[in-house]
Amino acid sequence: MRDLPAYGAGVTVTRPRPVPRDLYAVAAAVLLVTAAVLVGRYVYTYDDLIVGWPPLLGRWDPHLGPGTPAAVVVAAAVVAYGPAAAARLPWRALLPAAWGTALAWTWSLALIDGWERGVAGRLTTSQEYLSVIDRWHDIPATLRDFNGHILLHSPDNWPAHVAGHPPGATLTYVLLDRIGLGGGGWAGALTITVGATTGVAVLVAVRALAAERLARRAAPFLVLAPAAVWMGTSADGYFAAVAAWAVALLALAVTGRRLWWAAGSGLLFGLTCYLSYGLTLFAVVAAAVLLLGRRGVRARPVLFVPLLAGAAVVPVAFTAAGFDWWEAYHLLVERYYEGAAGVRPYAYWVWANLACTVLITGLATVAGLRRAGGVLVRRRAEGVRADGARAEETRLAFLVAAVLLALLAADLSGMSKAETERIWLPFALWLLAACAFLTRPRGWLAAQAVLALLLNHLVATGW
Numbered sequence: 001m002r003d004l005p006a007y008g009a010g011v012t013v014t015r016p017r018p019v020p021r022d023l024y025a026v027a028a029a030v031l032l033v034t035a036a037v038l039v040g041r042y043v044y045t046y047d048d049l050i051v052g053w054p055p056l057l058g059r060w061d062p063h064l065g066p067g068t069p070a071a072v073v074v075a076a077a078v079v080a081y082g083p084a085a086a087a088r089l090p091w092r093a094l095l096p097a098a099w100g101t102a103l104a105w106t107w108s109l110a111l112i113d114g115w116e117r118g119v120a121g122r123l124t125t126s127q128e129y130l131s132v133i134d135r136w137h138d139i140p141a142t143l144r145d146f147n148g149h150i151l152l153h154s155p156d157n158w159p160a161h162v163a164g165h166p167p168g169a170t171l172t173y174v175l176l177d178r179i180g181l182g183g184g185g186w187a188g189a190l191t192i193t194v195g196a197t198t199g200v201a202v203l204v205a206v207r208a209l210a211a212e213r214l215a216r217r218a219a220p221f222l223v224l225a226p227a228a229v230w231m232g233t234s235a236d237g238y239f240a241a242v243a244a245w246a247v248a249l250l251a252l253a254v255t256g257r258r259l260w261w262a263a264g265s266g267l268l269f270g271l272t273c274y275l276s277y278g279l280t281l282f283a284v285v286a287a288a289v290l291l292l293g294r295r296g297v298r299a300r301p302v303l304f305v306p307l308l309a310g311a312a313v314v315p316v317a318f319t320a321a322g323f324d325w326w327e328a329y330h331l332l333v334e335r336y337y338e339g340a341a342g343v344r345p346y347a348y349w350v351w352a353n354l355a356c357t358v359l360i361t362g363l364a365t366v367a368g369l370r371r372a373g374g375v376l377v378r379r380r381a382e383g384v385r386a387d388g389a390r391a392e393e394t395r396l397a398f399l400v401a402a403v404l405l406a407l408l409a410a411d412l413s414g415m416s417k418a419e420t421e422r423i424w425l426p427f428a429l430w431l432l433a434a435c436a437f438l439t440r441p442r443g444w445l446a447a448q449a450v451l452a453l454l455l456n457h458l459v460a461t462g463w
Helices: 021-042 068-088 091-113 115-120 129-135 139-149 167-178 184-195 198-209 212-223 235-254 260-273 277-292 294-299 301-320 325-338 346-361 363-382 388-413 425-437 441-458
Strands: 002-005 012-015 058-060 459-461
Touching: 021 346, 021 363, 068 091, 068 212, 068 441, 091 115, 091 184, 091 198, 091 212, 091 441, 115 184, 129 167, 129 184, 139 167, 139 325, 167 184, 167 235, 167 301, 184 235, 198 212, 198 235, 198 277, 198 388, 198 425, 212 363, 212 388, 212 425, 212 441, 235 260, 235 277, 235 294, 235 301, 235 425, 260 277, 260 301, 277 294, 277 388, 277 425, 294 301, 301 325, 346 363, 346 388, 346 425, 363 388, 363 425, 363 441, 388 425, 441 459
Parallel strands: none
Antiparallel strands: 002 012, 058 459
């Protein structure tokens, strides 16, 4: 409270301090998560939702593990020193530092569940990719016959995750096995190592499209993401990295770098579509990058040649091997509604999915998205070309809005009912870039760390 002199009187009156708008957004997000938990537990049953701890796929299981001390130390270090280090390190040192810290954070969270349950056993369960490795002795023949095992009533139908994705996902682990790195330990290590580069790719894209200062401000939040609970160890973390680098290389290409970046971007976009059907929605993000980099595109329209050529490589290779992507997608939709999706109520998941998104991105991201929205609203209200810092902030807000639009499209499609804490990892890391708009970062970082630690220690996540 503050004392102000009353007009025309010798007395004082008290006037309450205004509540920051960020707190209203955070309160709304907390209410959304609370509603998803209460409705999921007391309105629906397990047989309705088929998740153990709605809205998350998991179960209540308070526990400690060997990764607990390391996770606490990493979190405390990033909260205390992350913002200052991100501001002062040379850019070329910041990127490997961010990757290394993200690796430490993800590994320590995964090891809270122990080596077997947290890492080595994740990708070897009956529904996961490694359970079918022995069926890929003849890779071309398996690709030709892949679609014949998608439906539940088909002979030797694929497990849920294998059937639910194009074969590029499974083939990654098959090839890893072929080079002598077989088993869940190697698969988990590869997934975590590659997945931890996602935040680095986001930083590269934000610097290229908006500003280095904004990338630096976002860096600690990308490192200390609550999403790391699921990045270790879920194949969707690997998918997130491939999609993120596709966007980052495109951002470099349209902002005046070498044309070969466009070829690399196209190659990774093509691979992304053969890792997960839903990640075709990254076309929305790619369109936003092209729009933000339209000056570079107009100056060098030839960049579309390597971009499209690169994008054709993976689809042509899989098609030549006998895999029909479009047929597989339609069969997947049928398989999807043959299984849990045919039971799970759209009326609950269409909004409970967003509660999952709050949990994987954290309350800091909610506040950051509110501020990003404010940037776009002010830009539209002003109706004039912004210059300098304001233009940079508008560009970042636009990029984040494009990612949010893609995520909402996935939500409304009905093809993401539950398990979005894992499935939407490729989108979640981009939303964290909105935290660059926040002031007093240490407090927000502490909130992010506490959320991740609570989730990992109180809930046994699974898929």
